[in-house]
Amino acid sequence: MVSDQAFRAELGQHLARLWRYGLLLSRNRHVAEDLVQATCVRALERAGQYVAGTRMDRWLLSILHSIWLNEVRARRVRQGAGQVFADGQLAFDGEYAAQTHVMAAQVIRRVDALPETQRETVYLAYVEGLSYREVAEILQVPIGTVMSRLATARLKLAEYPPLQAVPKTTGGDRP
Structure with a gap:
């Protein structure tokens, strides 16, 4: 003990x-x-x-x-819960950091758009670095379900266009 x-x-x-x-x-x-x-x-x-x-x-x-x-979930707290916007979460300094910020914000928004079950599975496996077995134990689902959720999430994320390091401008004069 x-x-x-x-x-x-x-x-x-x-x-x-x-x-x-x-x-x-x-x-x-x-x-x-x-x-x-x-x-x-x-x-x-x-x-x-x-x-x-x-x-x-x-x-x-x-x-x-x-x-x-x-x-x-039983109290339905999630309904109407505010979102954390990716742009407000990352601080940056310099051109490289700015590009990293833009790309990280794009990744966060894309993952955030996944259904909850896929989002939490992606987080535990890829952000926390847990094994599929560990993710399955935490989520109380079979390991095959973890593998399926990750595969489906990867397919959905692959449907997005490539990340843009620098946002495209619409043209025109700058102030």
Whole structure:
């Protein structure tokens, strides 16, 4: 069994990941914060169930996902929830960073347009770098479903035109 102090220290190391996943699911900063708080509370309540030496991040992401499904969806918090706009999330400095910002914003918008099940699967597999098996455990679906969702998401993303490093101008005089 892990000591309470060690458990809390390791839990604290995963807060940013939990918040990002909560934001991806809810599309609302305040709801994401509530999800992380509820996840931490539940994890602390169930600290005795955590097996030392296993990946706490998987366990915590699974708890957060379960809370989202059971509580947030049941109360229909997602209906009408505000969106986080990609352009406001990235700061940049210089031409290279500006081009990176434009392209990153385009990718975020494209992934954001995917259905929720594909979006969260893409996030866990490609952003968090989890294995298909780990994603399946967190989402509580068969591994074949994870593979299917990722394949479908890749096909949908491939339908978009190539990313534009510099936005096209319509011409005309600049002020």
